[in-house]
Amino acid sequence: MFHFQEKNLTVFQSSLYKTTSAVVHSEEAIIMTDPTWLPEEIAEIQSHIQEHLGDKQLYIIYTHSDFDHVIGSGAFPEATVIASEGFQNNPKKEEVLEEMNAFDQEYYIERNYEPRYPTIDRVISADGEKLELGDMTLTFYQAPGHTNDGLFTVIEPCGIFLSGDYLSDVEFPFIESGYHDYKETVEKASWIMQHHDLNTHVPGHGNVTKQKQEIMDRIDFSKQYLNRLLDDGTGLEKECRNRFRFFEGMKNSHLENVERASKEVNERK
Ligand SMILES: [Zn+2]
Helix, strand or coil, rough: EEEEEEEEEEEEEEECCEEEEEEEEEEEEEEEEEECCHHHHHHHHHHHHHHHCCCEEEECCCCCCHHHHHCCCCCCCCCCEEEEEEHHHCCCCHHHHHHHHHHHHHCCCCCCCCCCCCCCCCCEECCCEEEEECEEEEEEEECCCCCCEEEEEEEEEECCCCCCCCCCCCCCCCCCHHHHHHHHHHHHHHHHHHCCCEEEEECEEEEEEEHHHHHHHHHHHHHHHHHHCCCCCCCCHHHHHHHHHHHHHHHHHHHHHHHHHHHHHHHHH
């Protein structure tokens, strides 16, 4: 459902996990992230795109390959698709499809398109790769740690940072592919803030912010969280419970993070 609109940015936020689909309008193109989740929500995004597309090209950036972020891909067959090399070479494409189908089976969901794993037109394989689209420049950075195929996108000159499942204001970091990778990716986010002029942040789950300080705070919280995972029982869980309204629902991911972090650190010793 509709979440945010200002100038050339419109953001839809699903009722499920506050998952976002960002839509950026440039002179030549419409650029969208992760169309998701429910049929009515995807239909709302489709009609927004139809209303504004005209003779512009539609681009979809997939921020990573978790099934909830690609479940809407079949609804936009005309789009030019951008994702990381890891996304393209994902050895678990079949599993992603199975997860989409299992979700629709569980909740009796009918879609008027065939769920599928996206086919990529533009594969991003290096940090700092650029794509010029008329008045806008997109710069991409690899973002492993949550999954190993994550992608950050910076859009200038409008100063938008699309971070996928990092730097959320409604979730602590979910470490699914690597603790050390995750730490480096958060450091990369700091570097990006220093080297690009950014004023708007759209996380993959949660709320848009227009405050630069809020973006920095989100980065700082992730850094602290990752470091404090290694201290035992210093109140991190309590702090997360206070900070995140839906902590009870995601508590297991926190406990898995604690285990994963100490395991990875011990392996490096
Ligand atoms: Zn997600």
